[in-house]
Amino acid sequence: MAETVAARLSAAGTAAALELRGVSRYFGALAALVDISMTVRPGERRAVLGSNGAGKTTLFNCITGDFAPTSGAIRLFGEDVTAFPPYERIRRGLRRTYQISLLFNGLSVIDNVYLACRGVSRGRFSLIRPRRGDALAQSAEDLVAAVHLHEVRDQLVANLAYGQQRQLEIALALAGAPRFILFDEPAAGLSPTERAELIEILTGLPEHIGYMIIEHDMDVALRVATRVTMMHNGRIFKEGAPHEIEEDPEVQALYLGGGGDGGR
Amino acid sequence: MAVIEVPAARPLRWYSPQRIATAYWIVGAALVLLPVVASSFVLTQIFAWAMILGTIALSLMFLAGYGNMVSLVQMTVAGVAAYMVAIFGSSAVDTISLGWPWWVAVPLAILVAVAFGTLSGALAVRTEGIYTIMITLAIAAAMFYLVRQNYTLFNGFSGLNQVRAPRFWGIDWRSPVPFYYLSLAVAAVSYFAVVYVSRSPFGLALQGVRDNPRRMAALGFNVTWHRIAAYAFASLVAAVAGVLLVWLNGQVSPGTIAVGPAIDILIIAVVGGISHPIGPFLGALLYVLLRTFALDILVSLGLAGERFQLLIGLGFLVVVFFSSDGLLGLWRRYRERARRDPLTGEVADG
Numbered sequence: 168m169a170e171t172v173a174a175r176l177s178a179a180g181t182a183a184a185l186e187l188r189g190v191s192r193y194f195g196a197l198a199a200l201v202d203i204s205m206t207v208r209p210g211e212r213r214a215v216l217g218s219n220g221a222g223k224t225t226l227f228n229c230i231t232g233d234f235a236p237t238s239g240a241i242r243l244f245g246e247d248v249t250a251f252p253p254y255e256r257i258r259r260g261l262r263r264t265y266q267i268s269l270l271f272n273g274l275s276v277i278d279n280v281y282l283a284c285r286g287v288s289r290g291r292f293s294l295i296r297p298r299r300g301d302a303l304a305q306s307a308e309d310l311v312a313a314v315h316l317h318e319v320r321d322q323l324v325a326n327l328a329y330g331q332q333r334q335l336e337i338a339l340a341l342a343g344a345p346r347f348i349l350f351d352e353p354a355a356g357l358s359p360t361e362r363a364e365l366i367e368i369l370t371g372l373p374e375h376i377g378y379m380i381i382e383h384d385m386d387v388a389l390r391v392a393t394r395v396t397m398m399h400n401g402r403i404f405k406e407g408a409p410h411e412i413e414e415d416p417e418v419q420a421l422y423l424g425g426g427g428d429g430g431r
Numbered sequence: 432m433a434v435i436e437v438p439a440a441r442p443l444r445w446y447s448p449q450r451i452a453t454a455y456w457i458v459g460a461a462l463v464l465l466p467v468v469a470s471s472f473v474l475t476q477i478f479a480w481a482m483i484l485g486t487i488a489l490s491l492m493f494l495a496g497y498g499n500m501v502s503l504v505q506m507t508v509a510g511v512a513a514y515m516v517a518i519f520g521s522s523a524v525d526t527i528s529l530g531w532p533w534w535v536a537v538p539l540a541i542l543v544a545v546a547f548g549t550l551s552g553a554l555a556v557r558t559e560g561i562y563t564i565m566i567t568l569a570i571a572a573a574m575f576y577l578v579r580q581n582y583t584l585f586n587g588f589s590g591l592n593q594v595r596a597p598r599f600w601g602i603d604w605r606s607p608v609p610f611y612y613l614s615l616a617v618a619a620v621s622y623f624a625v626v627y628v629s630r631s632p633f634g635l636a637l638q639g640v641r642d643n644p645r646r647m648a649a650l651g652f653n654v655t656w657h658r659i660a661a662y663a664f665a666s667l668v669a670a671v672a673g674v675l676l677v678w679l680n681g682q683v684s685p686g687t688i689a690v691g692p693a694i695d696i697l698i699i700a701v702v703g704g705i706s707h708p709i710g711p712f713l714g715a716l717l718y719v720l721l722r723t724f725a726l727d728i729l730v731s732l733g734l735a736g737e738r739f740q741l742l743i744g745l746g747f748l749v750v751v752f753f754s755s756d757g758l759l760g761l762w763r764r765y766r767e768r769a770r771r772d773p774l775t776g777e778v779a780d781g
Contacts, residue, residue, distance in 0.1 A: 257651040269643035282639045285632050286651030292660055294631040
């Protein structure tokens, strides 16, 4: 990277939150993603729809660096992060939740959240225990309260109910100062009450935090997104405002009408 | 919501005596007062030895219990420290030993051993599970053959003997009672260091890496460096114990770091239990007792004394068979049963 810090800073101010240019990913002969190009503006809330196997989660894995794209470039706030390991991308403000919760089962709820706060700040290798009233410990407490988990604060994650694990999954993605979050089916398996709480959390996020959400439930997706991308067989099929996508006859034929796993 | 408001307890600081569990007071007092009643044989050959082996096994417990990295190289790290003390300090082989004072030789020996352990870790951290065991075992075996075949630095088969604990502050540290207290101090400091670090950001992150390395990377942690740093910390613990080991035995030879002792450390940690730092010390005490008295027991039963390894193996099997977490697991099960109400079967709190 030959860019100076000043150049990076000014680029971060004006550049797109996320920019994909010709991103493809092959698993052997299987094309999971084919030539994906998209631009997400800072603060934009983007829903990614598509049937199973459309390549949505693969797209997320390429953006976070869980694995590299076969070809193409990924820019995060103007910076080319294609070759970066996941932790470098996270430290630049990217966050992500997983479709199947990836939590720390041997640790308590508060320790899980504390780790998430610690991961994006200094002192990851500190041997000194945090003091009472430590700023980072306090922000972990606040996050636990924000996702309504304060009553199970000290319980081992392995003992939590499914819905609580999903809430913790979201808390981990909100730690630190997130700038762009990838939510991978956050509503899957939640009760109607929990869904309402989730929508409240998502719509209540500060305006400067953009996100991308994979959601099968159209009701949730269209309420929390300002723009929608439809994927099909590893390619972008349609992109537009929620109502455009909803009313598009091609989309209805492909997804809303024919889909077995869709929302309503 | 509680109907009766319980007044909030006064916040306890880390130095408040109330915070220390009764068990610590009892065990601590018993260990400190032990020299009043015990013979020098019991002090050095049972307790000092158990505490040294326990500390080495503690370094394995730290890696395996908090990091899910079963390293068979911990005994070798201790052995490297032992060899370096003999090489930098003084031994009977004065063509090899440099004869430097202990306060130069010991820190240098620990430094070399930590470097060795960290490098071994760096080789092992990209592997998981059985492959970590294999690669660390390979390093341990390679080091064993190196010291056995190299005569210019390690004096080959016979090793280095007449390595003595130093004399300072007017105390002769090789005599039983001071050496016992030295071992106790090292074991206690290592134990509390591991307990403390397990709740520090570094220790918590290590447990996060154990539970879910992929998510740790997705939270901003460099998982590889975290694992290597864990090896460095564990190596420090093992290295300090290695210095005591060479002082206790008075010598170090290839047999000290052979594959057998490396596996003994694993057995000690597993038999004691790797879910809490106290486990390795329980395992080490059981191991030392069996090593010391198995021969006498067998002879008294009219069996051949050289079969003492069989008795150790049987003891190991019995503990592992009845508990998935060694002696700690047995203790936990006993406690749970004692707390259970005989009528309802419910477990009482506290």
